[in-house]
Amino acid sequence: MRGMTLLASAALISSLAGSATGAIVAWSGTSRFVSPPSAPRNGMSSQVATIWDERQGITISALQAELTTNPAISWRPTPGTVSGRVDSHMLTHTGSWVDFTPLKGWVTFDNPIVAVIYDFRSLNASDALCGPPGTTYQQVPLRGFFASGGSFLQVNGSTLTFELERWHGQFYDYSEIRILTAPVPTPGGLAALGLAGVLTGRRRRSATQSPRTHTGESSFDLDGICRS
Numbered sequence: 001m002r003g004m005t006l007l008a009s010a011a012l013i014s015s016l017a018g019s020a021t022g023a024i025v026a027w028s029g030t031s032r033f034v035s036p037p038s039a040p041r042n043g044m045s046s047q048v049a050t051i052w053d054e055r056q057g058i059t060i061s062a063l064q065a066e067l068t069t070n071p072a073i074s075w076r077p078t079p080g081t082v083s084g085r086v087d088s089h090m091l092t093h094t095g096s097w098v099d100f101t102p103l104k105g106w107v108t109f110d111n112p113i114v115a116v117i118y119d120f121r122s123l124n125a126s127d128a129l130c131g132p133p134g135t136t137y138q139q140v141p142l143r144g145f146f147a148s149g150g151s152f153l154q155v156n157g158s159t160l161t162f163e164l165e166r167w168h169g170q171f172y173d174y175s176e177i178r179i180l181t182a183p184v185p186t187p188g189g190l191a192a193l194g195l196a197g198v199l200t201g202r203r204r205r206s207a208t209q210s211p212r213t214h215t216g217e218s219s220f221d222l223d224g225i226c227r228s
Contacts, residue, residue: 027107027108028104032050032051040092041094049092049107050093052089053089054088056184060082068080074145088178089181092176095165104163106162107162109181111181116153120141123176143175160177
């Protein structure tokens with residue numbers, strides 16, 4: 001029975017790990033989740049923020065970001081560089097010339113936020129590494145996020161809360177905000193950790209059991225062979 005339990009535990013861990021990917025998991029009604037577009041500005045609306053997942057499980061080194069702490073808020077930016085393995089996501093918004101009301105909303109990810117990139121120079125520098133295959137970003141100064149008026153970005157755990165100006169005026173054409181989150185563990189890593197836990201638990205139980213005298217009862221070893 002112990003062998004069967006071990007095999008079942010390994011199979012369960014493997015199946016759960018195989019489906020692990022970094023993702024946007026929830027968003028407000030003022031946000032819209034889409035597959036990565038080939039041309040991000042085409043078909044975007046000023047009434048909602050558009051979000052999508054970019055590259056997952058990428059390794060970055062000294063990548064410049066504007067918010068590098070958690071929690072954080074754009075009114076008090078914490079610029080710096082970030083390194084390590086991350087998942088990348090994009091939030092965009094096309095401006096309006098007639099609507100002066102703010103666009104408020106939030107996006108929640110499956111893991112904590114590591115950094116937020118919104119200066120056009122930082123976006124340009126990170127496009128090649130973070131951008132999804134098939135998506136071409138326009139590398140121009142009039143992209144990013146500008147904290148004008150009451151607009152802001154706020155990081156808290158795995159949620160990004162935003163307030164964006166629908167009217168962009170002369171400052172910029174559209175908002176583009178790149179969010180880096182901690183990666184989901186790889187399937188192999190999860191399975192290895194899970195099996196290690198199962199084996200460790202079994203060894204501990206075996207060590208605390210006193211030797212048994214033979215009673216004629218059958219027992220099963222890990223290889224499934226019945227021995228009496």
